Amino acid sequence: MLSVPRLRARRSLASIAVLTSGGDAPGMNAAIRAVVRYAIAHGIEVHGVLRGYSGLIEDSMEPLGAASVANIIQHGGTILKTARSREFLRRAARRAAARNLRARGIEALVVIGGEGSFAGALRLHAETGIAVAGVPATIDNDIAGTEETIGFDTAVNTAVEAIDRIRDTASAHERIFLVEVMGRTSGFIAAHVGIAGGAETILVPERAQSLARVCAAIERGARRGKTSSIIVVAEAGRPGRSAQLARDLARRGYPARVCILGHTQRGGVPSARDRLLGSVLGASAVEALRAGRTSVMAGVQRGRVALVPLARAIGRRRAFPPGPLELAATLAI
Amino acid sequence: MLSVPRLRARRSLASIAVLTSGGDAPGMNAAIRAVVRYAIAHGIEVHGVLRGYSGLIEDSMEPLGAASVANIIQHGGTILKTARSREFLRRAARRAAARNLRARGIEALVVIGGEGSFAGALRLHAETGIAVAGVPATIDNDIAGTEETIGFDTAVNTAVEAIDRIRDTASAHERIFLVEVMGRTSGFIAAHVGIAGGAETILVPERAQSLARVCAAIERGARRGKTSSIIVVAEAGRPGRSAQLARDLARRGYPARVCILGHTQRGGVPSARDRLLGSVLGASAVEALRAGRTSVMAGVQRGRVALVPLARAIGRRRAFPPGPLELAATLAI
């Protein structure tokens, strides 16, 4: 069971801010709630920044009390709104942000988001000295340095539910279905969804798989008596790519229906695990700041909460292990 | 509460068959179970036909006992499989079907499906004298002569759940979303989903709505302080049409994301209402046959089960009432 690491408080921190940035992910609200209440319980004031770094630049922030985060743990999205800020890539904008924080007496910032958001946080710290801590939140689970990210479990469950529904129709009509899932350039969502959904084939960007092999897999299934087939396709950086794949399959004599799950995967009531993860990692980020740490992410390593240098989370891909796809292929016989 | 009409049994019916045809719909299994058990409880044997009319032509059918439909009421799809049979449009195929039925001593057929399936049943009866009864099952709820069809309630709930998820993201990112729902050429799914989902705008095929009016509605919402917007778009016979609409909106300065719910709407655990509807209408169809009726559909009229001539369900559209869209517009202020 995940626990907040116990560190020795090194500095008397009086005031922090928290923001959500990048794509929204279910469980972000649990993380916000944890940051706010864990901080307040330790005598620290908290400001909530609206719309990610944009709000930091525009000084859109307000104090958050313990009651302001009541009854939000069960909701998807983020009460602080989120955005991708191009403006923050400019140094002047980061300086303005630091000025706004200092003017309110805020010494440190918790950033709930993904790789791009952490890169911004690192720069902010390097240039202005504002302490920063990251909480990894993205449905894609593609952040290096952590085994889990907030939102992944919910997104996988949502997609698996969709596959359960689609299988009813696939089976009733004896059809092939291509189900395209999110994941940006990584295949973690696809692999988990494929195994848990009992898919016949899984296509991820980390492993090239020729059209011929996909057809061969369908053929093998048909010979074993399968009259329907679910192929999980990672969007692989090209949302909608399964439509082309369907055309290619049709040309080879395998007509297939396409279902692109799209944004339904991003929202929704967060799963228990994402709420727990958000709660523990949010609190851990505050604990890190209290201990005088900066530029770390509260992540998960070998099943435990770990404080990982933000630098490790940036500029590299989380490695995709070989095992899952082999297992999926074995279990789909 | 829907009840099976009590009719006087006019003929001693010994053996019937049941099939599902056309698109699958959640609740079909409840209807199959009801047909089988209601018949057996009244001393009638039941054969299940596989893959719709195709199975009738190919003589793919087998006796179904009470235990064979145990534990299926909660599953989507159809244990009898379904298909759209072009073959059955040929008179020779219908004669073969009748021969197959008679060879097994089967005197009547229950057809669970939609308008096209009922047209086939009518012809079968006219040409061969096999008694037929219909059970309306389609997620589209577009069958004339009945206020409800099996599968509609589940499909609407599935789409509304998807909108709940999408709204989280729409709201977090302050975006416009186009959510395309099924319904073939009718707007019933869209209207129900739009009202229950709290959509800002609903586009149905029964009401032309210019791009200018859609933009005006978005604009009005923005002026009232809305920072996000959900537009429900019926597929209107052209699945995927919302992609074009998104391009049109973008050109006018309203960038919008698209989410096409697709086949996830067809499957899944049937709602309580669809299970009840399937149970009552399936039993009612058998009751009609016992009373010597033929060529009727067990439908719903003014909130009661009614036996409607199949001819009334064919060749006309179910009228789309004006009220719902006005209400939706009023409630979206």
Added chain:
Amino acid sequence: MLSVPRLRARRSLASIAVLTSGGDAPGMNAAIRAVVRYAIAHGIEVHGVLRGYSGLIEDSMEPLGAASVANIIQHGGTILKTARSREFLRRAARRAAARNLRARGIEALVVIGGEGSFAGALRLHAETGIAVAGVPATIDNDIAGTEETIGFDTAVNTAVEAIDRIRDTASAHERIFLVEVMGRTSGFIAAHVGIAGGAETILVPERAQSLARVCAAIERGARRGKTSSIIVVAEAGRPGRSAQLARDLARRGYPARVCILGHTQRGGVPSARDRLLGSVLGASAVEALRAGRTSVMAGVQRGRVALVPLARAIGRRRAFPPGPLELAATLAI
């Protein structure tokens, strides 16, 4: 599809209030939203009263704008809170309530609740002349004069989901389960849940059923090869009564597990149907007041919205039809 009746506006109504009273029911928020926005769209101001009649007596009310009911249609419970007010049974309290309303210029009141709440509304009108309109909302669906009440569909779905879960265990362990559902003194929830859940037996307060008959039904099922059994038990005004029944069954040699679903049935995300029903009936109540009607409930009769005198909803039980239980018994063979 349910529609708001179109009436001729007879009075120029400037200001109304709305409250929720009695047990909460999923879809109440949809009704509140509809009352508020439908009124505002027709130039009427709306006050929201907190905690039912208690808030009326204590003058706890505030103006509600269109934005104040944004994003609530998908939530269970009621943003106005609810309570059962004994105080309001006293005439003095009702006079105070009327004074509070008049002091704010409020001419009419929409009451979202059940029989008890409507009785209070009728007295308020009779004694003070304040126009009142009711919106039937209770998970029990036991209000005379309307075929449906807001919250029923969600409660039934929640209980059916629970039965789906319990059946997994019942079937894996080959056990008998008693599942107790809500419904106060009526059996509507039990009957719907039993049929949709495929229960072997349904016990409702409207039909006495001896222990011997229950045992006989279990025995019959066992002889037909059933190794597990689900018995749906209406609470029948005595919540927890299934524990006694289990003891009685055990004494006769039929050990059974008990599962009392309890308050999980009251809350949760409202179903699409309850949101639609809440939206249409809430708007219809305002429409009735605009037309100069008072002391009516916006209910459903023969599948259409009907304005029913509140007096008809009070002091009598909604009749329980004989058909459903017979159908359930037939389908459980």
Added chain:
Amino acid sequence: MLSVPRLRARRSLASIAVLTSGGDAPGMNAAIRAVVRYAIAHGIEVHGVLRGYSGLIEDSMEPLGAASVANIIQHGGTILKTARSREFLRRAARRAAARNLRARGIEALVVIGGEGSFAGALRLHAETGIAVAGVPATIDNDIAGTEETIGFDTAVNTAVEAIDRIRDTASAHERIFLVEVMGRTSGFIAAHVGIAGGAETILVPERAQSLARVCAAIERGARRGKTSSIIVVAEAGRPGRSAQLARDLARRGYPARVCILGHTQRGGVPSARDRLLGSVLGASAVEALRAGRTSVMAGVQRGRVALVPLARAIGRRRAFPPGPLELAATLAI
């Protein structure tokens, strides 16, 4: 991401059996499917044993092909049925079981279950030499030697969903609710459910908490403006104990409603994580047997699949960490 460990195959295993034993848990079917298909893919035949050890004694087993486990990954319960066998505690019964296995040429047995089931497996091996491998499956997550058990994640999610529903009512009526969850003598379910559900207080058997302290917590919440409260109560080996607690609280002036979630927590569609866990651990157990290992459990340690001696899983309690309850208390301010 969990992976099957790659071991060197040491023995040519020709035939194994698999059974589920003890309480059922969602994800057991995923584990059965994985055992069957992973074995077949490696040239090993598989027999499925019905009703746990009872079926072993009574020689109730049958060969399972790859197709026999199609379409089961998404279902709760267990297709092999389960039971607690007292008979198997007798040595003679275990000898009969071994004879039955050997008569069919079966050399090894996979046991999917909990501590009691593993104790039986160990004895079977010690006395008869039949190789055994365990797959930890119990919703309680109380097995020593593994961080996760199949079924836990689903049970926690089911209970959290229930709390989400109850909170609607608690909040609408401003009440205190006691929600009793399963977990036998351990508090893991309660702790996870409490944190993810945002409960105000969590009562687990591992930490004594006086009635006075519970009252003090309610009081503190009330002073901070909380008008409703959710207290999660572990059954702590005494199912139904929350009823007594409610009486005690009422006597001290804190009336509370009770909701005992009961068996709804055991069943239901397994979560994605439980399906993945079942798939990986089921395959890993077969892999262990192929490598000539016996008397091990395929569990999870430090976030990785580990083969743990079954002896370590027996006769001791999984330690309950101090962190979660403190975090829960902090986040409930």
